[in-house]
Amino acid sequence: MPLNTSANPALPIVKDTGLITIEVFPQRHRLLVYLDHIPYKSFPVAVGNPSTPTPVGEYIVTYKGKNWGPSFGSRWIGLNVPWGVYGIHGTNKPFSIGQHASHGCIRMRNRDVEELYEIIPVGTKVTIFGHVLGEANQELKPISEGDAGAVVQLIQNRLQSAGYYDGPCDGRFRYSTTTALKKYQRQNGLVPSGVVTKAVYEKMGLLE
Incomplete structure (x- = not known):
């Protein structure tokens, strides 16, 4: 039975108040940076695998840090996802870029995330596209107490x-x-x- 993509699921909504915004397209493995609504930069990314998908919705950058550890590359850009720790970060597995390969975070090549880190301030709006229930052919699993997402x-x-x-x-x-x-x-x-x-x-x- 297909998802009802016209159901307009409620998601966190973040008002666009900044000059710089980010849009992420998981199915295309692409992150776009906009300056005053005009495309400025485009980067390839890796996103969450089907069992740990990248969260869909609108968020803001709440933290920026360096050298969180090898798995997170040289930069960490944290998002205000309420049910867990998610962010945009570098990687020690550059071969994963362009794939559904992470535990939900958005991976970038270290050189790319270093460039992004310098461009965007804390408070930047990040929109991650997709349907909250997943792709149309994705089997919905039962969820219960203890689950999150x-x-x-x-x-x-x-x-x-x-x-x-x-x-x-x-x-x-x-x-x-x-x-x-x-x-x-x-x-x-x-x-x-x-x-x-x-x-x-x-x-x-x-x-x-």
Whole structure:
């Protein structure tokens, strides 16, 4: 059953207030830098593999650092993803550039991330494109308490909009999300398992 790509899932929205912005296209393995909405630089990147995808949405750069360790190359540019530590960084595996190969971060060649590091300030808006549920042919897995990520955040948003959940939509599946989900399931004729199953995705209009 295909994803409902017209479902307009709620995502973090960041107001564009800076002269410099970044756009990342995971399927194209490409990062673009814009100066006042005009393309300025383009870099090849590696992104998350299917089991640990790069988070889709709008974020901001919150930290810049150097030499975090060999796996992160010569520069680290941190993003404000609420459920984990994600960033744009260099790599000691330059052969991975152009692939779905990371644990969710955006990898760049060290020379490229060093150039990017000098261009962008903290506070830069970063837009990562894609559908929060993944590609159209991707199998949706059940999620439950203890999981984290963009799909959890989407479910929290849906539960909150429907009046079942009043906690933070932070992408972390805690007991409060389980409780809200069970209530949603009971009141919508579903088994109150506290697990986001295919039936839950369908009931929330996320699958066509």
